[in-house]
């Protein structure tokens with residue numbers, strides 16, 4: 001999503017204050033009094049020792065599911081499910097009545113005696129812990145659960161189910177063996193929260209329905225069950241699944257959803273279908289449902305459900321989630337995007353583009369939204385790799401959607417100008433790559449999707465608005481915050497950042513985008529983009545951890561980059577390279593390069609001669625890894641040196657550039 005969407009507030013959850021770790025206390029107690037004072041001239045710079053991988057990751061390497069090259073291991077596995085969901089939206093009361101059957105395939109080598117299920121609507125339940133202010137509903141009511149046909153009761157022990165906030169544990173009547181599958185049948189209902197709920201909500205006329213059905217939690221090869229609660233700030237981690245979803249709601253309402261509509265001839269009028277077909281043939285925007293068409297009825301009634309109701313049937317293969325929005329006032333625009341040759345047929349594939357918005361949203365540039373989506377998909381398909389799905393939909397939803405991504409779908413709410421609308425659409429569309437295709441854990445490592453997406457967003461905006469420097473905006477946000485103090489290392493779960501500050505969004509979005517720019521400068525443009533693509537393609541439809549990202553960049557660049565990852569992921573050290581004293585010693589000009597910050601980086605130098613010629617040098621990062629804070633750089637013919645600059649192209653995030661320049665007087 002885009003940052004700043006969530007209003008932060010202290011809640012009951014925040015009462016769990018931080019305490020000193022046991023290790024710290026033990027060390028304090030055990031520390032003997034020093035017999036002699038410590039040496040006075042200890043190196044000023046901390047040495048960026050290598051990052052340490054988690055115990056779960058080390059175990060996964062030993063098990064052969066991961067490697068230290070960054071590629072998945074030969075025994076990599078992940079779970080899979082098939083959902084069939086029937087849902088009815090009672091628009092007058094915002095009630096959703098749902099029933100689902102799930103076949104859950106155990107691809108792990110483990111026998112599972114219980115499974116965990118996410119009940120994300122319980123974020124809004126009165127007693128649930130949370131880190132954000134939300135409207136309160138009664139959450140998800142579970143009406144019925146059966147496993148392999150056996151009805152299960154709500155109970156604390158034995159076969160049955162129990163609920164703790166946004167998580168439900170189902171203890172199975174018999175163990176689920178490796179290579180076996182579990183059939184669950186669950187009936188539930190809930191009330192869609194009003195506008196003001198993060199990433200979803202209803203205005204009465206327009207609904208964004210998300211995190212809405214009981215969804216199997218992730219069980220992965222690194223950490224097993226992922227039962228981190230949904231507290232509001234941290235986003236999602238989901239396994240891939242196939243979906244058949246039938247949505248029943250009144251005639252005349254339009255639905256935008258993950259997946260493909262499979263019964264268009266049953267729900268859409270002839271005119272609507274003809275216009276969609278027209279949009280598929282060209283690259284112009286077609287107004288599929290206009291103001292005038294709304295009265296005539298772009299849909300037609302089917303005989304299912306309540307009187308005058310229409311059932312929209314959607315199908316999606318191998319996606320992390322299924323979400324949808326609906327409105328009785330939307331207009332519908334469509335076009336197509338050329339997404340690159342994703343099927344290796346030697347010619348470009350196309351994808352359908354749909355946008356839905358209320359008539360009044362024209363003043364926020366939504367009449368351009370189909371073209372913006374088309375441009376976003378085409379840019380990202382070219383910059384990263386081809387968009388893989390048959391359609392992409394953007395809906396103008398409740399304001400608290402702000403800008404939020406779901407597979408093949410984004411919901412954007414609130415007023416915007418053209419620049420801001422393109423910005424949010426290219427960002428959310430960027431999420432179709434990270435995390436929708438590269439399925440990282442957003443809750444623990446938000447930088448793995450948000451930071452990469454902020455970086456890709458900058459590239460997309462710079463391509464669309466020529467001369468617009470979106471990269472510098474991201475870097476300036478990070479530098480301003482770093483200089484002001486309050487920075488927190490970005491390697492931290494989203495819900496464990498300080499509440500009420502910008503620390504989370506700066507670290508996750510702007511600093512991480514800045515890290516990608518630094519990485520590109522370290523590796524060179526071509527090398528960087530090749531490794532970036534390899535990381536994404538290796539982990540397509542899989543679950544990469546941060547170590548898979550680090551290891552991919554280190555192994556494919558042929559460099560041990562642990563100093564870089566340590567500095568920019570695990571610390572809040574800043575970079576301040578400066579030109580210190582410059583003297584002539586014999587026939588050499590000796591330039592003292594100072595590393596005034598704690599972050600080590602190579603020093604990119606430009607030495608300009610009086611002839612006008614410029615010489616370029618790179619002082620390798622190794623000179624700082626000893627802990628040194630100065631380095632003597634010397635050149636011949638001192639009389640001909642006119643000026644010296646550090647990082648003249650401004651590729652590294654130096655907090656003080658005023659000391660990067662020396663000129664002979």
Ligand SMILES: [Zn+2]
Nearest residue numbers: 001002450453
């Ligand atoms: Zn985002």
